[in-house]
Amino acid sequence: MGQITLSQVTKRFGDVEVIPPLDLQIDDGEFVVFVGPSGCGKSTLLRLIAGLEDVTSGEIRIDGTEATDLPPARRRLAMVFQSYALYPHMSVRKNIAFPMKMAKVPEDEQNRRIEAAAKALNLGDYLDRKPGQLSGGQRQRVAIGRAIVREPAAFLFDEPLSNLDAALRVGMRLEISELHERLATTMIYVTHDQVEAMTMADKIVVLRAGHIEQVGSPLELYRAPRNLFVAGFIGSPRMNFIEGAEAGAHGAHTIGIRPEHIEVSDGPGRWQGRIAVSEHLGSDTFFHVHDTGLADVITVRASGEVGLRHGDTVALTPRADQIHRFGADGLRL
Amino acid sequence: MSTKASRAAARLMISPSVILLLGWMLIPLGMTLYFSVLRYNLLMPGDNPFVGFENYSYFLTDPGFTAAIWNTLALVLGVLVITIVGGILLALLLDQPMWGQGIVRILVIAPFFVMPTVSALVWKNMFLNPVNGLFAHLFKALGLTPYDFLAQAPLASIIGIVAWQWLPFATLILLTALQSLDSEQLEAAEMDGASPLSRFRFIMLPHLARAITVVILIQTIFLLSVFAEILVTTNGGPGYASTNLTYLIYVQSLLQYDVGMGSAGGVVAIILANIVAIFLMRMIGKNLET
C-alpha cells in the first residue's frame, strides 16, 4: 500500500509556473529521493503530493484512487518537516499521540503504538519532556515517531536532516534507511545533499526548474547520466567537463570524466597540468589541476596519500571506458 | 552581564532611575497613608486631628462600598471576557489574506486613539441616547420601544463602552502573536488530521496563551481604575448601580472635600488592586515563564 501516481501535474503561483506538466510513478515500498538545486520545486512537489498545496491541473492518484482533491488528512500520508514542526506546548508523548487522538484511536491502542515507536526510535527516556528540552537529533526522532504511529501509506520527508550537524546526519541517515527496511513503506525524501540521495534511494528523481531531468537508481544515474545537468549534479566532487578539440576527438561536443576515473602520476600521460590545490582527506586526496589547456580546472581523485604537492607538474590519464560523451544539445550520445 | 564588575556597573547605572521611581511612588504613598488617618476636610478648616482608622471604618461601611466592589469586579471581568473573545475572533479574521488588509487593520485599531471621555460622549449621545441615538432609531425601525441603556442597564452599557475601547489593544497583541505562529505547525496538524476547530484548540490557543496573559494583566491594571467613562455617562448612577471603586473615592473625597476619607479610600483601592494582582499572578503568571 503506498503507490503514488502523478499525471500531467502542474503548479503555478500567480503567473509563475513552478511545476510544468509532470508525470511520475512511485511504486509501493520504494524509497524515492527528489534532488535538485535550490528553488527547483522539490518542496512544492512534495507539498502537492501531501495536499498542502492544490494542483493547478493534473491528477494525483494514491493506491489507484483519485486523491487530487482530497484534504491532506485523508490521503493517509505522513510528513516530516525540515523544522520538525513539533507542537512546543505538548510533551513528546502528547506530540506523538496527537494524530491518533485526532483519529480517535482507542487509548490503549495509542499507548501500545507510542511504546512501539519509542522503542524503535529510542525515545523512551524523554517521552515526558517538551520539544524545547530536546536536541536537534532527538526532535527529529520525535517528528519521525509522530509520523510512524499513524501507520501511513507513505512517508514524506522535506530535507529532514539539513538542520543537523555532519556526524548526526550520518547517523540519522542510517536510522531512516533502517526504518525503511523494517517498515517497507513508501518513502519520498527531498534533499539537496547528493550523498543522502545516493546512499538512501531506491530511485532518484533529479529535478531542474520543475522538470524531471532523469529518474533512475543511484547507480544508473552515476553510470549513465542522461544529460550534462544530471552528470554535473550526481557525483562528488563534480564531473569534469571538457569541450573543444579533445571532445571532438571523441566525436562529441562535450565529454565528461569523473575525478575518480582519472589516473594521476608524475610520469608521462595523456594530459599535463600543474597542481593548484591539493586536499588531503586521509583516505583520498583531491587535486585541482590547472593549466591543462582543456578546462579551467580538472579535479582528480587519488586514493590514499600521494607524494604530490602544490605546484608539481603532473600527468593525467582518463580511463577510456569511463568517458561520458554529450552532444551540442547537452544530451548523452 | 555576568562578571562581578559588570553587575556592579549595571547596578550603579540603573540606580538613578530606581531612586527617582522610588521617590516618585513612596512620597505620594506615604502622604496618602498619613492623610488617611487624619480628620482632614477642606470645608472645615482648623487643626487636623489624628483619628486612627475612623476614615477607614466610614469608607468601608459606606452603603456604596460593597456595590462599588462588585461593580469594579464586574466591569473588569466583563471587559476582559469581551475583549479577549472578541480580540481572538478579530485577530483570526485579520490574519486571513484579504483585499485592503492594511486599511482594515488601521480601522480596527482606530478606537484606541480616541480619548476615553470623547468615546464615552460619542456613545452616550450618538448611540445610546433613547431619543436620538442610533440604537433608538434602530429599535423604532424594528417597531420596538427604544431602550434607555444608560438608565436601565448602566453597568452593562459602561462595560460595552470600555470594551469597545480596549478591543483594538487586545486584537493587536493577539494578532501579532498569531502571526508569529510557525505555519509548518499548522500544516503538520492538518496532516495529522486535525479539523480547523481542533487546530485552533490544540495549536493556536496554546500558542496564544502568553499573549492572552499579557492582555489580561495590562488591561486589569487599567480597568481597575476606569473613571472618565462613568463620569461622562452615568455619574455612577442610578443610585450606586454604576459606581466603581475609583468613582466612589471621587465621590467621597472630591465632592465632599474630604481629604482624609479620600485617602482612606485610596489605600483600600491599593490593597484591593494588590489582592487582584497576586491572585492573577498565581493563576496565570506561569504562562509568562519561558
Ligand SMILES: Nc1ncnc2c1ncn2[C@@H]1O[C@H](COP(=O)(O)OP(=O)(O)OP(=O)(O)O)[C@@H](O)[C@H]1O
Ligand atoms: N507560496 C509561494 N508563492 C510563490 N512562489 C512560490 C511559493 N512557494 C514556492 N514558490 C516558488 O516556487 C519555486 C520552487 O520552490 P520550492 O520551495 O519548491 O523549492 P525547493 O526545490 O524546495 O528549494 P530548496 O532546496 O531551497 O528548499 C521557487 O522559485 C519559489 O520561489
Ligand SMILES: [Mg+2]
Ligand atoms: Mg524546499
